Amino acid sequence: MLEDSFHGIAHLLFPHCCVGCNTVLEERKEILCYACSSLLPRTYFETKDGNPIEKSFYGRIPIASASAAFYFSRDSVLHQLLVSLKYKQHKEVGLYLGRLLGYQLAIASRFQDIDVLIPLPLHPEKLQIRGYNQAAIIAEGIQSVWPKKIALDAVMRTGFSASQTNSNRIDRWQKMQGVFQLSNQQAIHGKKLLLIDDVATTGATLEACGTALLQGKPASLSLATVAYTL
Numbered sequence: 001m002l003e004d005s006f007h008g009i010a011h012l013l014f015p016h017c018c019v020g021c022n023t024v025l026e027e028r029k030e031i032l033c034y035a036c037s038s039l040l041p042r043t044y045f046e047t048k049d050g051n052p053i054e055k056s057f058y059g060r061i062p063i064a065s066a067s068a069a070f071y072f073s074r075d076s077v078l079h080q081l082l083v084s085l086k087y088k089q090h091k092e093v094g095l096y097l098g099r100l101l102g103y104q105l106a107i108a109s110r111f112q113d114i115d116v117l118i119p120l121p122l123h124p125e126k127l128q129i130r131g132y133n134q135a136a137i138i139a140e141g142i143q144s145v146w147p148k149k150i151a152l153d154a155v156m157r158t159g160f161s162a163s164q165t166n167s168n169r170i171d172r173w174q175k176m177q178g179v180f181q182l183s184n185q186q187a188i189h190g191k192k193l194l195l196i197d198d199v200a201t202t203g204a205t206l207e208a209c210g211t212a213l214l215q216g217k218p219a220s221l222s223l224a225t226v227a228y229t230l
């Protein structure tokens with residue numbers, strides 16, 4: 001009761017507004033109003049067999065299904081949200097984006113048999129600086145609307161990846177080798193895994209982490225990210 005009235009007063013003093021258009025939001029956990037969230041550019045990849053992410057993994061590692069909720073573009077509302085999740089300590093944004101991704105996966109027939117969510121790990125030093133792994137927060141958001149187990153210890157990140165801006169695909173692939181290590185085979189053996197990250201770009205990081213996971217002999221490996229960019 002006391003808490004309710006406190007939130008009520010706080011809300012009057014500091015109204016909680018949509019990041020996209022500044023409309024006052026009723027619900028504290030929401031980040032965008034309904035109008036702005038429906039303007040996020042959906043990919044519908046969750047329903048498309050052979051979508052661009054899946055195609056980008058052909059000949060690299062075996063991926064059962066892959067999806068990304070939205071197309072990424074620079075200076076968009078989505079870009080703003082991902083920056084505030086990664087660099088401004090706004091964990092609630094990750095929970096929100098995770099829920100949006102989770103709603104899509106929960107009704108997509110191609111993802112129904114997933115057993116375990118695996119957030120792409122951060123290097124332990126980076127984790128200590130940031131205080132959280134944004135992929136793990138997204139996985140929590142997914143789990144809140146699509147109850148699946150989350151395995152945080154299945155794979156470890158042991159190295160840093162160098163800046164990837166000026167390298168081609170082969171260079172990036174080489175730089176990523178050995179960055180991830182399988183650390184709990186029991187958590188994944190015989191399971192259908194869904195590897196989670198914020199953005200899928202070249203897929204070099206997802207490929208390296210996926211390679212480490214496949215050593216644990218899961219039944220299958222799928223991928224899901226919030227955003228997709230070429």
Ligand SMILES: [Zn+2]
Nearest residue numbers: 018021033036
């Ligand atoms: Zn809005």
